[in-house]
Amino acid sequence: MSPSRRGEPRDPHDDGRPRMRAVVGSNRIEEDIFGRVFDGKVVSRIWKFVEPYRRRVWIAVAAVLVFTLSQLTIPLLIRYAIDHGMAPGAPGGLLAGIVALFGVAIAINYAASLVQERVTGQMAENVLFDIRRKMFGHLQHVSLSFMDKTEVGRLMSRLQGDVNSMQEFLETSVQSVGDIALLVGIVGVMLWLDWQLAGLVLMVLPVLFGVRVLWLAKARAAFMAAHEANSVTNNALAEAIHGVRAVQAMNRARLNAELYGELANRTYQAQLRASRLAQIMIPIVDSLTGIAMAVVVVAGGMMVASGRIEVGVMVAFLFYVQRFFDPIRSLTMQYSVMQRAMASGHRLTEVLDVEVDVTDAPDAVPLGPVDDGSVEFRNVTFGYDPAIPVLKDVSFAVASGERVALVGPTGSGKSSSISLIHRFYDVQEGAVLVGGRDVRGVTQESLGRHIAMVLQEPYLFTGTVMENIRYSSYWASDEDVIAAARAVGAHDFIAAMPGAYDAMLDERGSNLSLGQRQLLSFARALAADAKILVLDEATANIDSYTEMQIQRALQRLLEGRTGLVIAHRLATIRNADRIVVLQQGVKIEEGTHDALMAQRGLYSKLYDLNYASFDDIPDELTDADRATAT
Amino acid sequence: MTPPNQAAATPDRVFRRTASIDPQKGVGAVARITAMCFRYPWRAGLAFAATVPAVLMQLAIPFILGRAIDQTLAADRDNPDVRALVLIALTLLAVSVLRGLFTLVQNYSAESVGHALAQDLRNAIYDKVQRLPFSFHDRTHSGDLITVGMLDLEGVRMYFSTALVRTLLLTLLIGIGAWLLLSTDVVMGLLALSFVPFAAWRSTVMRLTLRRTWLILQEKLGVLSQVMEENLAGIRVVRAFAAQDHEMAKFDASSKDALDYSHQRIDVRVRNTSAMTLAFFAAMGLVLLYGGRQVAAGEITVGTLATFLTFMTILQMPVRQLGLMVNAYARASTCGTRLFQLLDMPVEIDDAPDAKNLEVTEGTLRLENVGFGYQGASGQRAVSGISFEAKRGETIGILGAPGAGKTTLMHLIPRFYDPTEGAITIDGQDLRNVTLGSVREAVAIVQQDSFLFTTTIENNIAYAAPFTEERRIRGVADSAQLHDYVLGLPQQYGTVVGERGVSLSGGQRQRLSIARTLMTEPAVLIFDDSTAAIDAGTESRIRTALRGYATDRVTVIVAHRLASLKHADRILFMEDGQIVERGTHEELLALGGRYKALHDLQMHPEADVLEKEAPQ
Numbered sequence A: 001m002s003p004s005r006r007g008e009p010r011d012p013h014d015d016g017r018p019r020m021r022a023v024v025g026s027n028r029i030e031e032d033i034f035g036r037v038f039d040g041k042v043v044s045r046i047w048k049f050v051e052p053y054r055r056r057v058w059i060a061v062a063a064v065l066v067f068t069l070s071q072l073t074i075p076l077l078i079r080y081a082i083d084h085g086m087a088p089g090a091p092g093g094l095l096a097g098i099v100a101l102f103g104v105a106i107a108i109n110y111a112a113s114l115v116q117e118r119v120t121g122q123m124a125e126n127v128l129f130d131i132r133r134k135m136f137g138h139l140q141h142v143s144l145s146f147m148d149k150t151e152v153g154r155l156m157s158r159l160q161g162d163v164n165s166m167q168e169f170l171e172t173s174v175q176s177v178g179d180i181a182l183l184v185g186i187v188g189v190m191l192w193l194d195w196q197l198a199g200l201v202l203m204v205l206p207v208l209f210g211v212r213v214l215w216l217a218k219a220r221a222a223f224m225a226a227h228e229a230n231s232v233t234n235n236a237l238a239e240a241i242h243g244v245r246a247v248q249a250m251n252r253a254r255l256n257a258e259l260y261g262e263l264a265n266r267t268y269q270a271q272l273r274a275s276r277l278a279q280i281m282i283p284i285v286d287s288l289t290g291i292a293m294a295v296v297v298v299a300g301g302m303m304v305a306s307g308r309i310e311v312g313v314m315v316a317f318l319f320y321v322q323r324f325f326d327p328i329r330s331l332t333m334q335y336s337v338m339q340r341a342m343a344s345g346h347r348l349t350e351v352l353d354v355e356v357d358v359t360d361a362p363d364a365v366p367l368g369p370v371d372d373g374s375v376e377f378r379n380v381t382f383g384y385d386p387a388i389p390v391l392k393d394v395s396f397a398v399a400s401g402e403r404v405a406l407v408g409p410t411g412s413g414k415s416s417s418i419s420l421i422h423r424f425y426d427v428q429e430g431a432v433l434v435g436g437r438d439v440r441g442v443t444q445e446s447l448g449r450h451i452a453m454v455l456q457e458p459y460l461f462t463g464t465v466m467e468n469i470r471y472s473s474y475w476a477s478d479e480d481v482i483a484a485a486r487a488v489g490a491h492d493f494i495a496a497m498p499g500a501y502d503a504m505l506d507e508r509g510s511n512l513s514l515g516q517r518q519l520l521s522f523a524r525a526l527a528a529d530a531k532i533l534v535l536d537e538a539t540a541n542i543d544s545y546t547e548m549q550i551q552r553a554l555q556r557l558l559e560g561r562t563g564l565v566i567a568h569r570l571a572t573i574r575n576a577d578r579i580v581v582l583q584q585g586v587k588i589e590e591g592t593h594d595a596l597m598a599q600r601g602l603y604s605k606l607y608d609l610n611y612a613s614f615d616d617i618p619d620e621l622t623d624a625d626r627a628t629a630t
Numbered sequence B: 001m002t003p004p005n006q007a008a009a010t011p012d013r014v015f016r017r018t019a020s021i022d023p024q025k026g027v028g029a030v031a032r033i034t035a036m037c038f039r040y041p042w043r044a045g046l047a048f049a050a051t052v053p054a055v056l057m058q059l060a061i062p063f064i065l066g067r068a069i070d071q072t073l074a075a076d077r078d079n080p081d082v083r084a085l086v087l088i089a090l091t092l093l094a095v096s097v098l099r100g101l102f103t104l105v106q107n108y109s110a111e112s113v114g115h116a117l118a119q120d121l122r123n124a125i126y127d128k129v130q131r132l133p134f135s136f137h138d139r140t141h142s143g144d145l146i147t148v149g150m151l152d153l154e155g156v157r158m159y160f161s162t163a164l165v166r167t168l169l170l171t172l173l174i175g176i177g178a179w180l181l182l183s184t185d186v187v188m189g190l191l192a193l194s195f196v197p198f199a200a201w202r203s204t205v206m207r208l209t210l211r212r213t214w215l216i217l218q219e220k221l222g223v224l225s226q227v228m229e230e231n232l233a234g235i236r237v238v239r240a241f242a243a244q245d246h247e248m249a250k251f252d253a254s255s256k257d258a259l260d261y262s263h264q265r266i267d268v269r270v271r272n273t274s275a276m277t278l279a280f281f282a283a284m285g286l287v288l289l290y291g292g293r294q295v296a297a298g299e300i301t302v303g304t305l306a307t308f309l310t311f312m313t314i315l316q317m318p319v320r321q322l323g324l325m326v327n328a329y330a331r332a333s334t335c336g337t338r339l340f341q342l343l344d345m346p347v348e349i350d351d352a353p354d355a356k357n358l359e360v361t362e363g364t365l366r367l368e369n370v371g372f373g374y375q376g377a378s379g380q381r382a383v384s385g386i387s388f389e390a391k392r393g394e395t396i397g398i399l400g401a402p403g404a405g406k407t408t409l410m411h412l413i414p415r416f417y418d419p420t421e422g423a424i425t426i427d428g429q430d431l432r433n434v435t436l437g438s439v440r441e442a443v444a445i446v447q448q449d450s451f452l453f454t455t456t457i458e459n460n461i462a463y464a465a466p467f468t469e470e471r472r473i474r475g476v477a478d479s480a481q482l483h484d485y486v487l488g489l490p491q492q493y494g495t496v497v498g499e500r501g502v503s504l505s506g507g508q509r510q511r512l513s514i515a516r517t518l519m520t521e522p523a524v525l526i527f528d529d530s531t532a533a534i535d536a537g538t539e540s541r542i543r544t545a546l547r548g549y550a551t552d553r554v555t556v557i558v559a560h561r562l563a564s565l566k567h568a569d570r571i572l573f574m575e576d577g578q579i580v581e582r583g584t585h586e587e588l589l590a591l592g593g594r595y596k597a598l599h600d601l602q603m604h605p606e607a608d609v610l611e612k613e614a615p616q
């Protein structure tokens, strides 16, 4: 099992670089887990979430102060009991009286801790859920270009890990108000009891603080390394789980296990180091406690002997000495909790601040049933990276009720065009109009209702077939859903599944064939009952016969609706009214099938290719067309 | 071969947090973890060995303090015995230092056992996850597996330090402490210890309740995170349907559920911990009252009383920790059960005991009467009665409606699943009797729904052969018609493709997965509908580039575009899991069956075909 005994992955090319490609997990750089101790901006952002619970915060702080006060009183009462209650000539009831007071103190202590912990805990939990909700809600609106660049796992760790460390911080920060009060209280009481003895004992305090500050710097680096190693390793595990089918298909299991072994070992080393550093503090604190107690014993003992103080004071001191290391310990701990929370808070606000560059204009109007289903591209230029345009000065129009096909080689910008209709992204130049209005001038919600889409990549949710087809179209009745499924020819296989429409789909619909998933996502678009239907390769994984049946059914369903169809199998688009041909982001041809065939341009070439066999293609044609595929 | 096992009722919930855990199994799991800890006998032994002196030192402190107080009281006013005090103080210091050192050794050894164990388990889990067959992954949600690999691993890791070592520590501490107290003064000892049973009981009950509620909460949070994760992964669908409100409603429902539950949990915790503290202080009050009377009566010294009180403070922590300890056992048992369930999961598709490597000589692929049904499909066969043969250099074309069983059949050839009937052989060797690694080397597949890794184009292409030369990467990229596109990117082969390849077009994704499969030199090469998003022109160029490559192997192509299949040596038409027509293009056309109908549909795309067939 020990990876050290396992050989390094064999590397036949010893030129130092090839190892680069043998990696597991994405080698993303973990951000700092510790931030500055105090970041005013972050705090004020987080405070906004706490503000609604202001009253509870004050209650909790009040409770924690009461709690601390009662904590402080207890050793004092013991002192009085010893020095006065038990003194040889003490009145009989005095001891009982002091013990009764003691009883009152502990009752208050009980009540205060009950209130404080419950209020703090629930408040922190509420804030946590509020922050998460806000972030999740925000992610529903941030631009897709951000989502494209960001791994889901990374966002999930924001929504969970970072939110949790904020919660930890909120819970402990009320506690630390108590700790500070306790520390001040103990020091105060000790000084009040006997300032000279207190002064002696308190000399260990600066030493302790100094040691901890030095230690913290080192320990933090070690903790960070352990955390990072751990998350890199976990990330590699997640990748193996998600990509297991590719790993097995490409026979990488053995090599991956070796690579992962190295990561696991690195984590092991880092965690050992972190634990070493964490534990090293124990003997130090214990020694300092020992010194403080020794001081009390010698100095206090002398004082008692010389009659300067009573023995009860010495006992109280011994109690306080053992107590005051606790708040110091938790305060320094709080220091790193706070740093961690600041870093997390920073990342949370980062998510909350991700620009929503696609927003409803202030004067946006909703598209309603009265608006028609026309679509128009007016000199549209667009690029995911503005420096590299994917669509260049594209113009075409689709009248309401018309059926238009978008055709072009792979990567020519077809899917990108339809993303623009839905305003997934904003154009850099020109305008996209839907229902005669610029998409930037209508509300996104109504735009979504106006257009139904079948995306190139069918994505299904874990849930029943019924839930998946209906999705957000709450207005669709069960009958509507079944009608949609029938229209795309999915009804038969759904009916054959155990549970039929109540059959559960696994993650991403993996218990269906890809064509079946595509049919469901097609049915989902139909169930939405929108004016404009956009089909991006909706039948690419479906045989022509099934496709023909769908088209037949659609003829009725699409009466009066606008259709925008993308397909590589040109038979799919045979009954389109018009065809727009894109090549490398430029519209190069437009017209009916016959007109385009007569033109003998790219479309006619693609069309011929569709029906010829590939082996018949003359080589010069292939070379001439080489540049068309990007 | 036995038919697929339908006994496991809801196999997909095996790894859910609240899956009812067999208590017997829990005991077994704890025993097994314990045994694993002793794979590191030195460190484990050291942890136990250091615990004993650490406890003794800790218990010595109250006595030394008691002595110090008595010494002070006994001191002569005018001529205090400073030496005696200093001696006591030094002992106190030495004992404190030693206590710290022994605790350090104890904790560090215990944690290092945990970390070492975690390392072993991580490797074992990773290995297992990679080797478990598709059928297992089909019915297990990835989120559940990730939880096993992260949370359950933690639970098992913490077992040695928080359960085993702590058991010894607490037994010694409470046992010796109680004995010392009782032997000093029975009544006061009893009073001082009076809070122990209550606190121990409360703390144990509370921890166990919390554990159960924690599992439920975990499951609720699991649902919440599944909602969030699927939302983020399917964000384009969410946007396409303007379904944000719908998604928020889903989120709110599971979020509120989890929040309410978590409030209840806090309540349980707070009430119990406060009650325990109260019991402790109450006992202290009793000691004070009774002890005070004794002191006043001169029966005991103030030092003895102080010893008692200090003792109580020292005992308070371990008594509360009893609950933590019980919890650690409970946690280890649930986490361990799930973890071992994964580790013990039989790898249904694995090397036979005396398997040799597959030896490819002729390179002939044969399927004989092959049948297969998915688990949980209640005995329904996804494919059945499939037989065909293909020799090196031949191309087999397969087509059929969605769900006809094409992918299922293709997945049987690289042994992603084992057929439930019949056999698949290469050069006469049944694939089940040779090593799995050699089968996967001999059979390469471009999957229909391929997974791209979140890394550079280069790493993705070279995934199957990461130590290859740069030149080959470019070569295969060129064959897959990807090279020119890549050169147009600012970072060329170093461009990261985004999660699952989001920043590529559909066709680019498919070409990338074709390219990475071409890195291998298989005897059988399968394209499972892998050119659906590629235009005919590009596809034809890919086919031209592969002409030479295909002569050395059997090629199986699943496609819907007839042009992709037309020149195959044999075309198989599948329907409901069976081959219903087979032959060359010409033979099938002559047959005038389904293939012919499909052909006519694709080849004569005049609108009237539709009109003619449309039922009115």
Ligand SMILES: Nc1ncnc2c1ncn2[C@@H]1O[C@H](COP(=O)(O)OP(=O)(O)OP(=O)(O)O)[C@@H](O)[C@H]1O
Binding pocket: A148, A384, A385, A390, A408, A409, A410, A411, A412, A413, A414, A415, A416, A417, A456, A630, B502, B503, B504, B505, B506, B507, B508, B533, B534
């Ligand atoms: N999310 C994205 N981020 C960055 N670049 C992208 C993104 N999506 C697509 N591209 C790039 O934009 C170009 C056009 O892609 P698009 O998806 O529009 O092509 P397409 O015409 O739909 O092709 P296909 O037929 O292969 O689906 C491609 O070069 C692609 O790599």
Ligand SMILES: Nc1ncnc2c1ncn2[C@@H]1O[C@H](COP(=O)(O)OP(=O)(O)OP(=O)(O)O)[C@@H](O)[C@H]1O
Binding pocket: A493, A510, A511, A512, A513, A514, A515, A516, A541, A542, B138, B374, B375, B377, B382, B400, B401, B402, B403, B404, B405, B406, B407, B408, B409, B448, B529
């Ligand atoms: N993992 C699975 N678990 C259970 N049933 C499955 C699973 N995968 C596929 N099926 C079912 O088995 C049948 C055959 O599916 P398969 O994926 O082989 O079809 P296919 O011919 O490849 O279709 P397509 O053209 O849509 O890709 C379908 O009815 C499908 O629902």
Ligand SMILES: [Mg+2]
Binding pocket: A414, A415, A416, A456, A536, B505, B506, B507
């Ligand atoms: Mg596309």
Ligand SMILES: [Mg+2]
Binding pocket: A513, A514, A515, B406, B407, B408, B448, B529
């Ligand atoms: Mg398939």
